[in-house]
Amino acid sequence: MITSFVLKALDRNIVWVTALLLVIAALVPALNLMTAPDHPLHIPTYIVSLFGKYLTYALLALALDLVWGFCGILSLGHAAFFALGGYAMGMYLMRQIGARGSYGNPLLPDFMVFLNWKELPLFWHGFDMFWFAALMAVLVPGLLAFVFGWFAFRSRVNGVYLSIITQAMTFALLLAFFRNDMGFGGNNGLTDFKDILGYSIQSNGTRSALFAASAIALALSLVITSGIVRSKYGKVLIGVRDAESRTRFLGYRVEHMKLFAFTVSAMMAGVAGALYVPQVGIINPGEFEPANSIEVVIWTAVGGRGTLIGPIVGAILVNGGKSIFTAAFPEFWLFALGGLFVLVTLFLPKGIVGTARQVIERRRDYHKARQAEAARALAAEPQAAE
Amino acid sequence: MHARLIHRFLQCLLVAFCVMVTMLATDLRAADDLRAMVNALGGGNFQQSQKQVEALAKTGDPKIVPALEALSEGDLYQRKTDGTVFIVKPAGSNFMLIDALTGDTAGEEAKAALEKIKVNNGLRRTIRAALGGLTLMSPETGVRLQAANTILRTPSADALDGLDTVLAAETDGAVRAVLEKARAASVLVSDLPVDEKKAAVATVVETGGRDSLSLLSSALATADESLRPDIEAGIKQIEDRQALWAAGQNIWYGLSLGSVLLLAAIGLAITFGVMGIINMAHGEMVMLGAYTTFVVQQIIRTSFPGLFDWSLAIALPLAFIVTGVVGLAIERGIIRFLYGRPLETLLATWGVSLILQQAVRSIFGPTNQEVGNPSWMSGAFDLGGMTITWNRMWIIVFSLAVFAFLLFLLKKTPMGLQMRAVTQNRRMASSMGIKTPWVDALTFALGSGIAGIAGVALSQIDNVSPNLGQGYIIDSFIVVVFGGVGNLWGTLVGAFTLGILNKFLEPYAGAVLGKILVLVLIILFIQKRPRGLFALKGRAVEA
Numbered sequence: 005m006i007t008s009f010v011l012k013a014l015d016r017n018i019v020w021v022t023a024l025l026l027v028i029a030a031l032v033p034a035l036n037l038m039t040a041p042d043h044p045l046h047i048p049t050y051i052v053s054l055f056g057k058y059l060t061y062a063l064l065a066l067a068l069d070l071v072w073g074f075c076g077i078l079s080l081g082h083a084a085f086f087a088l089g090g091y092a093m094g095m096y097l098m099r100q101i102g103a104r105g106s107y108g109n110p111l112l113p114d115f116m117v118f119l120n121w122k123e124l125p126l127f128w129h130g131f132d133m134f135w136f137a138a139l140m141a142v143l144v145p146g147l148l149a150f151v152f153g154w155f156a157f158r159s160r161v162n163g164v165y166l167s168i169i170t171q172a173m174t175f176a177l178l179l180a181f182f183r184n185d186m187g188f189g190g191n192n193g194l195t196d197f198k199d200i201l202g203y204s205i206q207s208n209g210t211r212s213a214l215f216a217a218s219a220i221a222l223a224l225s226l227v228i229t230s231g232i233v234r235s236k237y238g239k240v241l242i243g244v245r246d247a248e249s250r251t252r253f254l255g256y257r258v259e260h261m262k263l264f265a266f267t268v269s270a271m272m273a274g275v276a277g278a279l280y281v282p283q284v285g286i287i288n289p290g291e292f293e294p295a296n297s298i299e300v301v302i303w304t305a306v307g308g309r310g311t312l313i314g315p316i317v318g319a320i321l322v323n324g325g326k327s328i329f330t331a332a333f334p335e336f337w338l339f340a341l342g343g344l345f346v347l348v349t350l351f352l353p354k355g356i357v358g359t360a361r362q363v364i365e366r367r368r369d370y371h372k373a374r375q376a377e378a379a380r381a382l383a384a385e386p387q388a389a390e
Numbered sequence: 391m392h393a394r395l396i397h398r399f400l401q402c403l404l405v406a407f408c409v410m411v412t413m414l415a416t417d418l419r420a421a422d423d424l425r426a427m428v429n430a431l432g433g434g435n436f437q438q439s440q441k442q443v444e445a446l447a448k449t450g451d452p453k454i455v456p457a458l459e460a461l462s463e464g465d466l467y468q469r470k471t472d473g474t475v476f477i478v479k480p481a482g483s484n485f486m487l488i489d490a491l492t493g494d495t496a497g498e499e500a501k502a503a504l505e506k507i508k509v510n511n512g513l514r515r516t517i518r519a520a521l522g523g524l525t526l527m528s529p530e531t532g533v534r535l536q537a538a539n540t541i542l543r544t545p546s547a548d549a550l551d552g553l554d555t556v557l558a559a560e561t562d563g564a565v566r567a568v569l570e571k572a573r574a575a576s577v578l579v580s581d582l583p584v585d586e587k588k589a590a591v592a593t594v595v596e597t598g599g600r601d602s603l604s605l606l607s608s609a610l611a612t613a614d615e616s617l618r619p620d621i622e623a624g625i626k627q628i629e630d631r632q633a634l635w636a637a638g639q640n641i642w643y644g645l646s647l648g649s650v651l652l653l654a655a656i657g658l659a660i661t662f663g664v665m666g667i668i669n670m671a672h673g674e675m676v677m678l679g680a681y682t683t684f685v686v687q688q689i690i691r692t693s694f695p696g697l698f699d700w701s702l703a704i705a706l707p708l709a710f711i712v713t714g715v716v717g718l719a720i721e722r723g724i725i726r727f728l729y730g731r732p733l734e735t736l737l738a739t740w741g742v743s744l745i746l747q748q749a750v751r752s753i754f755g756p757t758n759q760e761v762g763n764p765s766w767m768s769g770a771f772d773l774g775g776m777t778i779t780w781n782r783m784w785i786i787v788f789s790l791a792v793f794a795f796l797l798f799l800l801k802k803t804p805m806g807l808q809m810r811a812v813t814q815n816r817r818m819a820s821s822m823g824i825k826t827p828w829v830d831a832l833t834f835a836l837g838s839g840i841a842g843i844a845g846v847a848l849s850q851i852d853n854v855s856p857n858l859g860q861g862y863i864i865d866s867f868i869v870v871v872f873g874g875v876g877n878l879w880g881t882l883v884g885a886f887t888l889g890i891l892n893k894f895l896e897p898y899a900g901a902v903l904g905k906i907l908v909l910v911l912i913i914l915f916i917q918k919r920p921r922g923l924f925a926l927k928g929r930a931v932e933a
Contacts, residue, residue, distance in 0.1 A: 078733045152913075159917040164668050164732045168867045169913050175864050176909035179902050294864060298670075298740050305737060338748035345741020349734045350727055 013231030029219035033212030056215035060280040065303040065315035067272035073310030076245035081170035085145035087291035089274030094194035094287040096137030125187045141278035149270030157259035178292035193288025308355025432468030447520035457490040462517045467504040526556040538568040547580030578609045595624040635775030646782040648889025649789035654862040655869035657841030659881040668736040671743035673859025679709040679845020680854045699764040709842040717838025751856040758853040874922030
């Protein structure tokens with residue numbers, strides 16, 4: 005069953021992109037670690053980290069594409085799932101600091117000592133173990149999405165209403181994480197990480213490993229989502245997107261379909277967040293900003309909604325553009341981003357990948373039509389000669 | 391005839407002169423008497439001084455107030471050579487002498503040449519009572535009120551007699567109220583019979599206020615058994631009343647917040663509620679309105695300072711026009727291509743909001759701009775136990791006025807009729823000859839213009855910065871969704887409900903947690919009623 009799931013998942017494009025991802029997962033760390041800094045093929049560590057970050061963003065955009073592109077749920081809360089995964093990882097990294105913090109407390113993170121807390125809050129227990137933190141990075145966003153989605157889909161909140169309440173959810177989380185009493189470092193968030201699984205978080209090796217992990221996670225997620233949308237369930241999901249009432253009247257439990265997609269998507273976003281935090285070295289409540297969630301939507305839209313590969317392309321392009329733009333002309337970045345929102349929705353509704361596919365298909369159809377015409381003409385010719 | 395007139399005039403003048411001289415003479419004589427009495431303060435023992443103070447108090451002359459105050463402070467000295475009494479101030483190793491009655495300086499004298507007039511606590515009490523009585527007779531209401539408050543703060547049985555006489559003469563209501571309370575307070579610390587004290591407790595309870603509470607609790611400590619239940623009941627009554635006022639104040643704050651939400655959301659109720667357009671740039675329209683106010687005030691400040699009180703009235707139509715035009719441009723340029731694709735509209739307008747924010751940031755800078763309150767919007771007044779600031783008051787009034795205006799526009803004008811027709815059935819409206827694209831554009835411009843007007847009002851209570859709109863966008867959407875899309879009344883009820891709910895949760899949960907709770911409640915509420923409080927019924931819902 006699993007093999008058939010995977011085999012179905014792998015159409016030609018997905019195979020290509022997955023293979024590419026796996027290749028760079030091996031090649032980039034190799035070029036970073038095994039070449040001398042002055043070698044022409046050497047990739048500096050900051051580039052590795054930067055692209056590692058882009059890959060986690062791509063994973064987030066891919067997660068959004070599963071619900072938005074294939075199920076029609078425009079979630080404006082995906083950055084919240086991302087941030088929750090990030091916080092889970094951040095908590096593990098905080099616990100790893102141990103007695104090396106400024107206050108030297110072996111058990112409590114610095115900010116707790118600063119706030120005069122005497123013991124570790126209950127929900128911080130267990131985060132000294134990597135497997136537990138990794139599990140939480142997936143489970144917490146998943147659980148939140150499950151509960152939230154269960155309520156929302158059951159009462160048939162959809163369309164823009166759903167978008168608005170997901171945004172309200174993100175906003176509530178933002179406010180909550182800003183509070184010092186929550187026990188997540190308040191305004192400053194979690195930072196000053198030292199090491200992960202015993203390796204220094206600053207070292208080139210760790211950075212490369214994180215990059216590889218991100219690329220592999222992205223490749224895996226791509227295969228999984230592709231499998232989902234190409235399975236029978238995926239077909240129904242697309243049915244939900246295009247004609248929800250009709251699908252329901254055909255006898256499908258629409259809310260279950262949506263809930264499954266939403267939860268899986270949130271878990272993927274959580275993984276992305278968990279990979280993101282060690283690469284940027286900080287997680288703070290700013291990640292919950294509703295604006296961030298909307299930005300994820302534009303990555304997906306630029307690349308092409310409902311194409312799976314598009315969101316990956318879009319996330320990397322937009323964020324690459326952002327890095328270049330904010331360095332060169334910082335005051336114009338918002339103009340560019342705003343313009344991107346407007347232009348893409350007006351002129352490129354299918355996104356880059358979607359439009360490219362359309363063009364290719366049209367050309368193929370055109371060629372086919374030409375060939376068919378030529379064949380007909382050939383068949384007709386002898387008769388004319390006679 | 392002429393001569394008689396002049397004669398008459400001279401006569402009058404003469405009479406007036408005589409009267410003046412007589413008055414001056416009595417005045418002088420009185421001053422002489424006073425001086426003698428003040429001088430007599432020195433030299434004697436405490437009992438004599440006390441008698442002298444009482445005698446001075448009987449004159450009722452406010453001139454002796456400084457001397458008595460100085461005596462109480464221990465700053466009244468007698469010159470050994472001639473027995474004159476002075477108020478002194480230390481000046482180096484000498485004393486600077488100040489005339490006890492006139493307050494003029496009268497040279498310096500070595501410390502050894504003066505003798506301090508001794509004072510003890512008994513004498514101080516007498517002085518305080520006397521002073522209270524004296525200032526209470528001052529012709530100025532403010533002075534009397536202050537004196538009455540002083541007695542209220544330091545009640546003593548000695549002040550009772552004075553208070554009774556003053557009360558009999560007092561006509562000003564406010565002063566009278568304080569005096570009565572002060573009297574009651576004094577009764578409570580005196581050794582009068584219990585019945586009188588019970589009456590006093592009743593008086594204190596009736597006036598209420600925080601000071602009454604402390605008064606009664608201090609009285610409770612010393613009161614005897616028969617009085618205790620009365621005082622305890624009184625305290626409870628006051629506390630209940632205070633709780634009621636606090637609730638009232640909370641409702642007021644809630645109304646105030648609700649009016650802000652209403653202002654922010656009402657434009658959205660048009661664009662989102664009526665037209666179904668998700669306008670994420672709505673907050674930026676509010677921001678543009680606020681910046682219009684800033685620009686208007688800036689011009690007024692530099693060119694027509696006299697018009698400052700009118701700045702808001704001038705800014706109002708300008709803000710409406712500016713944001714209306716921007717809204718029109720957005721609708722014609724972007725939104726009209728996206729009708730029927732609400733999620734895409736959301737993204738495109740979000741892009742517009744980013745552009746507008748950055749544009750304002752580039753032009754005006756990222757910092758907060760100062761927008762002033764006109765004089766009629768600053769200050770506050772008291773209503774019972776509540777304090778009400780004028781700007782909040784006006785904003786509530788204004789938000790309701792805007793609401794009424796919109797309601798009128800939608801329900802009673804041809805334009806409103808067309809708007810509603812297009813919203814309900816676009817094709818039918820079009821068949822009836824309504825230019826639907828124009829109605830769309832105008833409706834959107836109207837919603838944006840209303841947001842701009844809201845910005846003028848919000849500039850009075852919020853920081854005017856490029857991020858102003860961001861703070862309102864989520865709240866506005868929640869208000870509209872909560873109230874029920876397509877229903878202005880729903881927006882009104884939704885805004886005020888959320889405002890009051892927020893302010894009632896705040897004392898228990900804190901500001902941030904209160905807000906989170908409200909958001910969670912809303913999310914749960916939408917599960918129950920996905921179409922809001924006042925949902926539209928019928929087929930239009932599914933469209």
